[in-house]
Amino acid sequence: MIANVLVMIRKRSRTVIGAALLGCCFMAPQAAPAADCPGNPNALGTSRTIVVDPREHPRIGTMQYPETLPLADHEVVLTFDDGPLPKYSNQVLAILASQCVKATFFTIGSQARFNPEGVRKLIAAGHTVGTHSQNHPLTMNKMPLEKVRQEVDDGIASTLAALNGDKSKLAPFFRIPGLMRAEIPEAYLASQGIQVWSADFPADDWRHISPQRVYDLAIQRIEAKHKGILLLHDIQPRTVAALPRILNTLRERGYRIVHVVPATADRPATPTQPQQWFMHPPTETVATTRWPRIPNFVFTATRTLPAAVFADLDWRDADILDHAQRARVGVPVRTLWPQPQVAQLAPVSTLPIPAADVFRVPEALDLTLLAANRRLTQRAAGPAAGAPRAQAISARQARHPKQAAHQIPAAAHGGGHGAPLHVAPPGASNAAVHVAKRSPRAEASAAGKRVPD
Ligand SMILES: [Zn+2]
Numbered sequence: 001m002i003a004n005v006l007v008m009i010r011k012r013s014r015t016v017i018g019a020a021l022l023g024c025c026f027m028a029p030q031a032a033p034a035a036d037c038p039g040n041p042n043a044l045g046t047s048r049t050i051v052v053d054p055r056e057h058p059r060i061g062t063m064q065y066p067e068t069l070p071l072a073d074h075e076v077v078l079t080f081d082d083g084p085l086p087k088y089s090n091q092v093l094a095i096l097a098s099q100c101v102k103a104t105f106f107t108i109g110s111q112a113r114f115n116p117e118g119v120r121k122l123i124a125a126g127h128t129v130g131t132h133s134q135n136h137p138l139t140m141n142k143m144p145l146e147k148v149r150q151e152v153d154d155g156i157a158s159t160l161a162a163l164n165g166d167k168s169k170l171a172p173f174f175r176i177p178g179l180m181r182a183e184i185p186e187a188y189l190a191s192q193g194i195q196v197w198s199a200d201f202p203a204d205d206w207r208h209i210s211p212q213r214v215y216d217l218a219i220q221r222i223e224a225k226h227k228g229i230l231l232l233h234d235i236q237p238r239t240v241a242a243l244p245r246i247l248n249t250l251r252e253r254g255y256r257i258v259h260v261v262p263a264t265a266d267r268p269a270t271p272t273q274p275q276q277w278f279m280h281p282p283t284e285t286v287a288t289t290r291w292p293r294i295p296n297f298v299f300t301a302t303r304t305l306p307a308a309v310f311a312d313l314d315w316r317d318a319d320i321l322d323h324a325q326r327a328r329v330g331v332p333v334r335t336l337w338p339q340p341q342v343a344q345l346a347p348v349s350t351l352p353i354p355a356a357d358v359f360r361v362p363e364a365l366d367l368t369l370l371a372a373n374r375r376l377t378q379r380a381a382g383p384a385a386g387a388p389r390a391q392a393i394s395a396r397q398a399r400h401p402k403q404a405a406h407q408i409p410a411a412a413h414g415g416g417h418g419a420p421l422h423v424a425p426p427g428a429s430n431a432a433v434h435v436a437k438r439s440p441r442a443e444a445s446a447a448g449k450r451v452p453d
Helices: 002-025 086-099 109-114 116-124 145-162 183-191 211-225 237-252 318-327 363-381 386-399 401-412 429-436 440-446
Strands: 046-052 075-081 104-107 128-131 195-197 228-233 256-262
Touching: 075 086, 086 116, 086 237, 104 109, 104 116, 109 116, 109 145, 116 128, 116 145, 128 145, 128 256, 145 183, 183 195, 211 228, 211 237, 228 237
Parallel strands: 046 256, 075 104, 075 228, 075 256, 104 128
Antiparallel strands: none
16 A cells, blocks of 8 residues: 555656656657557657757766766666677667667777678667777776877777768767776867766676676666666677666666757757756755855745845944844944044144253252262272272273263263262362272273273
């Protein structure tokens, strides 16, 4: 019962998705539906054809790249590599024809040279033909540009030769041999407008495994992703053996086959949205990003709010003040900053040059200071050692003439701290006595002369 409900939900969701896709993809040429498949009313058929522009999406296939074909749920694209090889390629063509499904073939140039008729059969059956290098080297990831260019160009030339040079029949699609991707081949192919096709799931049909194993892997991997590009080979017997069952199972499980063709001047690309090129596009509930790219969110609405104006950034906005008052967090104090009208201070006038008599010390005060200084000097030296100490001081001054020279000019103009303590004004006898006690060396030092030791 639950299973039946789930099936109904799944079918209903597919109907909705299908209806949505019809809206965006009706421009693409439609392939023959399964009901139109002659001789097989239950054929899988080709549900639709999409037109892709290699220059808009240069690399596809989630095995190696972020993007893949813009497929809906339960849509599969079939691809076959390494042909054409008559023995198996013809059988693959017959199986596909019996189900009326279209695929994409990536031919090897050397195979096309040996079997040009096989290339023409692919085109005649309505399939898309891309290329797969000239010699299928598994070292394209290590090749210099010149070798890459040779492999790519020769493979295209060989396949084109089988088509009489008709470029309109050859798709600018390329699959790197062994999926040995690298920046050099990818860059070269992009510069040529060629789309690199990886895949979304292989079936390991190039390995020594049974057809049953190929079938199991193909179905399991398709079911794991529900849509994508299936990588097969049309040169392997196990592929030929597994392919009918693969197609039948896909039909039974509701899968649909999509045919891919390149855009041309008169065949525009199928309109798509960027998110359709992702296997699991971002949803409304899951925000994803691939750093450092800009996050690719799906927004619920496209209408944007008006851009903020400078006035909105003013913190003194009345609403903010009102909010602050209600929240009792204090109202911001209004300030002039950053207003340009800053209060200017009154111009400061220059003070007058002091007159000479400003520094003149009254005589009575000067004598008092000199007397106090003499008492202090005598107290520090002591009565007995007074004379020797004065001599020591004089000697020290002689050894530092600069210090003495500094003191004399300072005293000469009456400025400097303590100058009046050493020099008395003219006519002061006490000061003269004090100076007279200096030694000749100190006198010379006081006069700014250097005295030899
Ligand atoms: Zn290959």
